[in-house]
Structure formats: C-alpha cells, structure tokens
Amino acid sequence: MKSTSNETGSVLVVGGGIAGIQASLDLAESGYKVYLVEKSPAIGGTMPQLDKTFPTNDCSMCILSPKLVECGRHLNIEVITNAEVLDIKGQPGNFVVSVKKRARYVDETLCTGCGICQEKCPSKTGSEFNRGLSQRKAIYIPYAQAVPNVPAIDREICIYFEKGKCRVCEKLCESKAIDFTQTDQLLEIEAGSVILCPGFQEFDTSIFTHYGHRVFPNVVTSIEFERMLSPSGPLQGHLIRPSDQKVPERIAWIQCVGSRDIHLAKNAYCSSVCCTYAIKEAVVAKEHCLTPLETTIFLIDLRTFGKGFERYYERAKKDHGVRFVRARVTTLYQESDGDLTLRYFDEDRIKEERFSMVVLSVGLRQPEETKALAGRLGLKLNDYGFCETGDFSTVAASKPGIFTAGAFSGPKDIPETVMEASAAASEASSLISASRHSLTTEKQYPPEREVTGEQPRIGVFVCHCGINIGGVLNVPSLKEYARSLPDVVFADETLFACSQDNQQRIKEVIREHRLNRLLVAACTPRTHEPLFRETLREAGLNRYIFEMANIREHCSWVHMNEPEKATEKARDLIRMAVAKAMLIEPLSQMSLEVNHTALVVGGGISGMAGALQLAKQGFEVHLIERTSELGGIARRHHHTLEGKDVQAYLNKLIAEVSREPLIHIHRETEIQGVSGHIGNFKTALRDQSKGEVKEIEHGITILATGGDVYKPNEYLYGEDPRVFTVLDLNDEIAKGNPSVVGSKNLVMIQCVGSREPERLYCSRVCCGGSIKTALKLKEINPEMNIYILYRDIRTYGFKEPYYQEARDKGVTFIRYDIEDKPFVEAVKEGDKDVLKVSLKDPILGEPVFIDADIIGLAAAIVPASGRDSLAQFFKVPLNEDGFFLEAHIKLRPVEFPTEGVFVCGLAHYPKTIEESIVQAQAASAKAATILSRESIELEGNISQVVDENCDGCAYCVDPCPYKAIILLEYMREGAVKKTVEVNEAACKGCGCCQATCPKKGIFVRGFKLEQIGAQVDAALGVT
C-alpha cells in the first residue's frame, strides 16, 4: 500500500507517558514514522512511579515495561528525550515542529548503562521520581528500568557547571560516553500531524496549610505513598512511616485534596481517579505490612464508576476490611510520637481518631509549563486549565492536525488514557493515510541460527522484579540451584529481566555462551513472553526456544508470608522449566495474507464512529445493524450534560456514514455464523427483511453492539404511569408532556438496578444524566421542586460543575443507603393522588417524605441482547455482567485475547457518547494495525496432526472451541485412510484436541506430551 503523497508520513508525539507510548506504538505499527519527544531524560511518565494499578492490582511497572522496551527499540519510533517543543509551523499534513533538545552530556550510543557515574558523582538532590523521598545525583538515570537506560547530567546541580571542576564521571566512564562538549540543539522535525500527551501534575499541597504536608512527616501525598509502596521505591516496598521508620498500624486517606473545592483550591472539577486509587493503596498497603494494618478512607462521595471498580470497592470493604467514612477531615493534630489525631464529624457527632499516617489523595491538574506550551501553540484551554477539545471528538485539540490524549484534556485513568492514545493515533493517521509506509523501514533480523540436533545449552535468568520476587524468594540461591541443573551452562540473577539494558545483556550472554535455550524465571508469560521472544530473534535464534517459570504470581505473591516454602516452590518450577527446556524445539510460523476489509457489528454511535474512522483510512467496512435504523440508543438522547446537541451530531454522523463509499451498511441484518480468524474471517449475514443470507470476508471485527436500559421492577415502575425511567422522562420533556414539565414535585431515584448484588457495577452515566434532566426541567420550570435521591453522586471530571449548577438552581439531593432504600407508594393526599416517597435524610438524621407528581428512575445500563451468540461466534469472553471482557483492563482496553476482534462503546461498559467515540476510534486504530499489513504471522505453537497415529475417530473435532479441526479421508496405499486436519490459522493452541485424543494423534507444538511429561517428572522428582 505504499503511496506517494504530499503529506508527511510521520507523526510527532509529545510526552512519553503511557499515552505517548501507546500512540507511538499504534502509529509505528500501522505504517508511520514517529518522533516521540519527552521533556525528561527517560520515557515512562507517571506509570513507573505507581506501585499497583486498579482494579486488577497488576504491578504498574511490570505491565508497562514491555511497552517501554518495545517503544525504545522500535525501528520506526525515534525517542527524543530531554527535549521540548517550541513551536509548530505549517499546515496539517505538513507541519514543521521546532524542538529544543537539551544536552544530555552523555553519548547515548556509547553508554552501556553501567551506572558507575551516578554511583560516584558527588552532587546530590532530591529525586523527582521518588518525590524527594530519596536522593539522586547530578548525573542520573531517573529510574531502574528507564528507557533509554542512559544517564543525563542535570546542569543545575552539576559541580562542573557550577565551579568548573569535578568531571569525576568522565574520569570513571570506561566507555568514554561522558561528553561535556555537547550543546543544546534545535531540531526541525517534519510531521504530518501532532499528538500532545504531556500528562498532568498533582495538586500543590502548599495551599492546604491545615493538612501539614511537609510539616508533619507522617502526612504524605498519594503519589509519595505510591513510591513508598513500590518495590522499586526508596523503601523497597517495606512500608514504614517517615518519622520513626516504624511499621504503620493505622493509615487514613483524605479524599478530594484539591478537587471539588472551589474555595481554597479554586477547582470546580473532580479528579476522577483518586477514589479508586485510594482503595487500591489501602488494599495494597495491607499486603505490604506483615503486621495487621487498619485502613480508613475519608470521603465525600465514593466514585468507583469505572469498569470493575464497584466490585473492587466491595471487595476492599468486605474481604480486605478497608473502612469507608463519609466525612471530610481538615483538623489534624500531630501527637508527640508522630501519630496524627484526626477530628471528623461522623453523621451525628464529632469523633477523634489516631492514625499512624495520613495519605492526602491529591487530584490532577495542569502544570504551568504545559499551559505555556499550549499558549505557544495557540491551543485553547478550558476553564480549568486543561486542553479544550472538539465537541464530540475529545482527542481533537482546538487546532486542526493537533490531537491530544490522556490527562492533558482532563483527569482520567490509565485505560481511558490508553484508549485516547489509540484514538488520537487513529485521528492523526487518518489525516495522512495516503502517506502510510512512506517513511517507515522494516526491521531486519539476523539469520536464524540452526540449533536442532545441538546438545541443549540452557541459559537461565532469575529475576528479582525489584522486590516483587527478590523481597520474598531467595533469588541468589535460586540462581545457584539453576546452575546446578543438567544442561544449564549459564545462570544469573537480574534486578529487572525485562528492562531494556537486560535485553542487551541477554543477547550478549547468548552469543558468549552459545546458548540454544533461554529460560527466564520471573513473571507471567501473558505479558512478558513476547518481549523475550523478540530478544531471541534479535539474537539470531528462533523465538520459540524459550521457557518462562512464573516465580512471581505463583510464588512470591501468593506465598509472601512463607518465604522459605515459596523459594522451595520456585526451585520446583525452575527445575520443571529446565526439564522442558531441554526438549523444546524451534518452531516455524505460518504467514497469512490479510483481508483489508473490516466488519463492524452495531450501527450505534460507536459502530458508526469506528466504521467512519476506518473508511477515512482507506479501508472497506461492512457495518451491520440489526434494526432498520442507525443510531442505537443515542437516538433517545437529546442533549449531553454539557449541552451538546446529540441529534444534530447523530444525523451528521449517519449522513457521513451513508455517504461514504467504502462503508456498506447492512440494516436489519444479524450474524448467523462466523468462521475464520484474524486476517481472514468469513461471516454469514442474514438480512431479516429479505430473509437472505450472504457471506462476507473480512480481516478484523469490531463489536459495537451497544447497550440497553434496565427495566426496573422496583418503585412502582410499570404499575403506575407516573413512574418513568429518566430516559423516558427525557422523551416526555422533549414532547412537552404537561404532566411532566408542569409537575410541582419531581423525584429522581439513582442507582436503580446498578450497584446491586446482581448488577455490581456503576452505570456511570446516570448521575450526570439525572442532573442534566433536572437542569433541563429547571430551565423550563424554575419553580419545580426537584429531588434527586442518590447513593453517591458520581459526576467525575468536568461533570462536577454541573452538579454544582444543579444545586445552585435549587435541586435538592438526598442521599440514601442501599440497606435503607426510598419507599414509594401511591396514596391519596387530601383530594390529590400522589406518589409518596419516603426515606431518611442523613443530614437531618430524620425520616422525610415527598409527595411527588412524577418519579424518574435512573435505571441501569445493561448490555444489549444477542451478546451471548456473538461471544460464541467470535470466541470472545463476557464478564459476569454480560459486558465484553477485554484482553487487559488497563493496557488493552479494546482488544480481546482472540486476535483481530475489538470492542467499543456500551458493549464494553456504560459510558458517555464522547467516551464511546474515543473507544470506537481506539478500536479502529488497533484494527488498522492489522488491516494495514499485507500479511500476518501466526503463532507457532499450534496443533499438529500425527497422521500415523490418527485413526480418524474424530474425538477431537467437537471439543475444539475454534472449529479448527476437520475430519477427512484420503487414499493411502490403496485404502481409505481417515484422519483429521488442522486449520492452522484458526487454531489457538489451546490443547483440547491433544487432551481428548486417545492415540497421540495430535499435539500442540511446544506442549508435546513428552515435554509436559518431563515437567511432571521433574515436579515429582522422577528423573
């Protein structure tokens, strides 16, 4: 698909956090050259500073690391660190960006990352990475797994720059990499489009003098606390408090520090992430303490509105005993032993309680320097200092050709940031899609060394994973143990096996010791196997002669309180892995041509936005809608909370989609069957109106099947005509129904069907939705008394000011507990029929009632019907609530374990229209990384038939969940021979066939019976 066009086939990405990294990888993978400009000496952003991530408690650095390394070594990504953008000139498609690259004073090509310089440098300052909890030198590598793993000299504190003397680093550096002659450089970079992801800063606590941060040693901010928890942090994950290095017994979190505070902090918005990160910190802190730790979170509203967050909260409460107190604390007394006494108001009385430590949940804001950057580039900022974005496109900045991702446009969590990054990548590339592949080069690997027949020479790396492993297991002894095993010719330990410098080391060791097997005893192959396989390829070996022993998830994490037994288990796992490694063989991979057409299932906003994005990039799309009309549930929305006109947008979108020649719309069409796999799907479509079935071929699938509204069976819904869902209410308002718009007293009840045991998730949009409806009603009839009964108001981000506006306009909010729900009955009040709503007002501490004329129920968002068969057709999982379950909740929010299938919109989880669009764009960006390729390589470890053994019993055919096996007959030596055949492209290597075959007639490559058997023998000690 190479083409010549006037547009520059490259994109400049500003900011090397997860957003910048993800956008860069997506772009580079779909045929664009990327310049990634980062202001600090290393990419990584905030994620490396975090300990675990919510709601899965994955180690943040661990899940980021593969991406960091991939980004660092990608041939088509040029990482420019220590640099900032000064100016952007030119037009979309042909920008010229001037970038100032500050001198690093270290030659990146010569440095080996040995670190002697930073060890011996005499000048110190507080480490930014560790938030001042530890020191760094004037020459420093910001953090252990930094990419690039090359130090930089901080001119501000370098003694040589101050006094003209020192240069100790230069004297000690064996590689002669220190270069004091370097000067700042001005680069002019040509780029077709630009993506800005400069990230965020946390609030400055100095305006909240009463919290005593930096005065009371045991009051820390949440980000400092992350560093204290982190295995790579200054405490190596052993949680002790700053004042006396004692293990804390009771920790309190204070929420909304700087957020939702228009008085002292002057911030009207909610920072969206703090509630869930506080829960995570509380849960993780308990895990980090060997002695019992009590944790208490002080909050106003608990805002666990993201996917999986509500369950996370419930688990924290029930399983981990995290205490939640609805109180805002501002009085802290520091006791003489360093404890802090917190005074708070607990519903009806003042309580004082002593804590060992206090964590301030500081919110997110935009630093002045980013605002200055926006100023230089002429970009508009919103009222809160964040980047203003387009109406329905939240990744388009106010200037064409410039896009944004991540917290630059508003506080958000990692999955949303990742989605925006992909969405921005998609937008940025659709602008220059004609120049795809014009500036990229293909990676060249050294020829593969033939190792079959060689005596195994196994190399073992045992990883400390900071203290994730090393803090529990005796890693040196494991290394010694590995060395003692047969065929192991090399064994060593490493702090982070996945770091960029260690990949270099692995390659060197392979060369030096002529290894022909590699074993890494570390974490999970799920996230890290691709990384090491790539390293093997770069070392000139087949990527499949690799084995991993998961001594983290299976040993150090689950048995953290029994270090010795855990080490014993790790020894077993290593022994088993070595036993298998002896028998592993190089595998070859099949390559398949890619069909460049996409199938998008669902004609709502998500589906249409995704389809349009793909079409803009030049791909043909089949868009399936099962009803006769495009638009989905958005047809029932009139305005967004922010006042944007949904119908106008929808009509425009429908018109665009209908006009687009590359999009084929199939209305009243459902899917009848699917075969094939990534790159080559075949899907049977049934046109319901005509009763016809036709088959289409496509390379990828996007599932955008949308959502529905829960039909309440509570609060007289369906029994009394005056009880509506809020969505119905909006229709009535639009129609001008006099009994609705003319009502005197109107009640809306939140969380109807959401956050209940049977639907343990927050529907995310209803708080904003009811407030929107209330504001609309107040606009029509300012005298109407409107009551919103809620459990927590979850107006996250920039929705918070609308909550304020609703209160300003007199909407009354009354909180209720799930144990004590409002009670609704139809009664006669005098000569009037009313709906009597009674509940307890927690502020008065007394029961109250409202004689309502109309009730609106904020009913849950549920996934649309038909998802089960789709899940089966495409072999993708659903979660317990029936939403599609993505591959990784943090870093792969639109993908599935099944390759080539993507998800977006309400099918994934309840979300707003803007969020759905972002996710649709993200899905199309991911889809484009496949559609843009001519061919894809299939996995090597898939099943293989042993024809001599197979007697054609066909036992394996049915169990195969991917329908990859067919039975056939052929003539052999004059007789009919029955056998099975595997469709290699469909096989996922799950092994069901191997498990059912009674004759050893089929096996999965890389998991042969003898290989597994060797492991079992090794486990049992049978040799």
Next chain:
Amino acid sequence: MIDLTKANHHLWKEIMEEDAGDIRRCFNCGTCVSGCPAAEAETPLMIRRLVRMVLLGLEEKLLEDGTPWMCVTCTACEEMCPMGVKPFEVGLAIRRWQTRKDETYIPLSTTEVFQTGHTQPVEKVGELRRSLGLPEIPPTIAKFTELLKKFQAMLRETEIVKNNDYMFKE
C-alpha cells in the same frame, strides 16, 4: 416524618436576604462541622444540619433550634468549606431571622450595646483603672454622652430597634 413538599421553599432567601448567593452550593460534606468547637456540645451545634434545614425550608424546626447561638465565631467552618458556603454567616443569618420572627431571641447584650455602647460596664471600673495609672473612664463612647445620643439616634433608625423599640432603652 418531615413533609418536604409542604416546606417553605423560599426560606433560604428569607434567611440569607441579600447574601443568599452561595448557600445552595452546599454538598453536605460536613467539613464545617468537623472543625467546629461547638459541635462537641451534648446538644451539638451542627452547622451543616442548620444549612440543610434552611435549604429544605424547615421553618418551624429551625425557629425552635437554639444551637445557632452556640457558635464561638471562630469562622473555621467558613475557612474550610470547599463550596464557599460561609456556614458561619449562615449561622448569623439564622439568628437574625429568628430574632425577626420571635423577639425573645433578641440578645439582651444588643440592648446593652444600644444603651451604653458596650457589652461591659467600662465606665464603672474607675477605681481599678486609676490604680493602674489609667484614666477612670476610657476614651470610648461611654465618656462622650453627646456621642452616645447620636449613636442611639442612628440605631433608632434600624429595623431591629424600630420593630422592638420597647426593648431598647436609653
């Protein structure tokens, strides 16, 4: 059971008069109470609850409530309220409203200030003052009868004195 429908939905305007602007911002976070000294009383001053009563329009309940008068006037609540509600001012406004509705609420000290210009008998401690080397009567309004007359004349024109003139004696 409190009937919210029948409450006085304009009470907040009545109580806050011209300064009604920000009281409706309250989102019940409780910060105001959390720093309030008087919240530790057996019958606590719960300023958030008072704000709530104003907003819900619970007129009768509020009129009976004596807790607004417990305020120590430290203004900590006003400092810390994230919504800029100025609960301290709300407390004072409730007191004023109560005095408007029911003159028994009028603090006697008010009449003293009217009568003497002061809450303390500054003119009656001459001996003590002289022993310290101070003039017997400090140079306040207590010393200048003419001024006190003017002061009273001025206050005569205020609503509170006009409406309750029987209480304010010269």
Next chain:
Amino acid sequence: MRYGLYLGCNMPAIRPDVERAMRLALPILGIELVDLEGYACCPAFGTFPSADEIASLAISSWNLSIAEEKGVDVVVQCGSCYSSLRMARAKLLKDEEKRERVNELLGIAGKKFEGKPCTRHLIDVLYNEVGTEKISQVIKKNLKGLKAVVQYPCHTRFPSEVLGFDNPGRPRMLKEIVEALGAEVQHYSRELQCCGGSGGFARQAYQDAVKFTKKKYDAMKNETQPDMIVVNCITCLMYMDKIQKDLSKEGEEFSIPVFDYAQILALCMGFDPKEVASISVIPRDKIIEKITGAMS
C-alpha cells in the same frame, strides 16, 4: 507608625492592666497610639450581628469612621473585635448597596464611612511593622530560661481571605515575637485548637466546653512543660485563665499562668508589674518575679 488604639469592651472594663501594658509598651517600639474617641462595641458577634446586619455594619463603620477622621489605621488586640471590624469593612467595600444604607444611618450621627482605615491585629503590627529584631533590641529584661506555649486567636486566622496575615494552617508570628523576648516556645499537638471561650458555646454548655478545652490542656501538659501561656486576644486571656480552676475540679491540677503578649512585653521593658500585669485568676507572681529579676 501611628495607629488608632481600639480596645473593645472587655479590656478596659475587665483587664485594664492589658490596656495599660499596651499604652506603655507600644510607644517604645515606635508605635504612636491615637485614641479613637467615642468608639463603641465592635460590635461583638453575639450582639447586633445576630440581630440586624445593617445595624451591625453601621456600628462597625461608626468605629472605623472615627479612625478615618483621625487618618489612622486601627490596631486591636481582641480577636473578635479584629474579626468583626475587618469583616464589616470587607463586606461594605464589596457591597455598594449596603454601604449606602450604612452611610444613610451614619449620616444621622454626622458620620461617614469611606473604608480607608484598615484594621490590623497587634501580632501583625508587631511582627510585620516592628519586627522581632527591634523587639529584642529595646527590651531591658528577657524571658530566658522560661518556657512558653502560645495561643493563636482563631479570629486572626479565619477566614484567611479577609483577615489573614499569618499562615492560617501553620501560624508562627506570635511564636516568633515571644521568642524575640527570649522565651523558649514549645509546640504541642493541640496548639491550634480553639480556646473555646468565645461566643455561646461556653455560655450555653459550659460543662461541654470545659471538656473540649480540657483536651487542649491535657495535651499541653503531657507534651510540654510551660511556665506560661502567651495569648494575644482578650477572650483567650480571660478564658484560658479562668477555666483552669474548673479543669482542676476534674482531678488534675492546672495552674499555668496566662499572659497577654503586651503584658510580658511591658514587663521585659521594665514596667511595673502592678500596672501592667496585676489581674489574673491563676497567680502569676513567680513568673513576674523571674522576669523582673532577670537582667537583659
């Protein structure tokens, strides 16, 4: 430096020794004091502010107009006078309509409010206008060897937007001017807890107020060994002095001498304790002896 001296009601009537201390000590620091002849109650929050806002503002501006006539800013020791006068001025400057109504009332008495004079708290003036260095220079005796705790008047801290001069969450100015006299100022956990003496709490629920204040005194006693408590607010002074008797009823003995800053300042300048520090509940003689005996 010329300031109108606003004494309020309590000081000239109940603790005139503090008045005497101020009148004697401040001029030595170069502060010329001008009497605000004819001033009335600030008014205290429990009086007109609780009954009629316009009346209350009229009274405040009555007081401020006197300073305006004299062309001086106001200095005040009492926390609530400070707060009341300062908040009234801020309100009037912001709200033209109220200003007009108030000026109509003032007109009856032949006065006018323009809002020129600013009300400053004594701590503010001493720290920011005089400076700790000057204080250390002029004193003849000092508090060396004495340990003090300080009490920051709540009314000088909040609302910081309107009347703050020190760091509201971590104030330090009172501490530093006490240190300038040579005392060691000890910090304790509940240093910033309100004394509890102002307004209706202690009047309406005295026993509860005592319990509240006891926590403060317990912390003070457990964490420090103060020879004295230094305050700079008439309510703090009277209440923190008087309440110790009632605290002691609960068992433990509390008898920590309480001084106003002006009093120890005057003592360090060599003024007669009989004039500047003669009224108290908890006896202060020992400390006074120590100070008057000590040579600078």
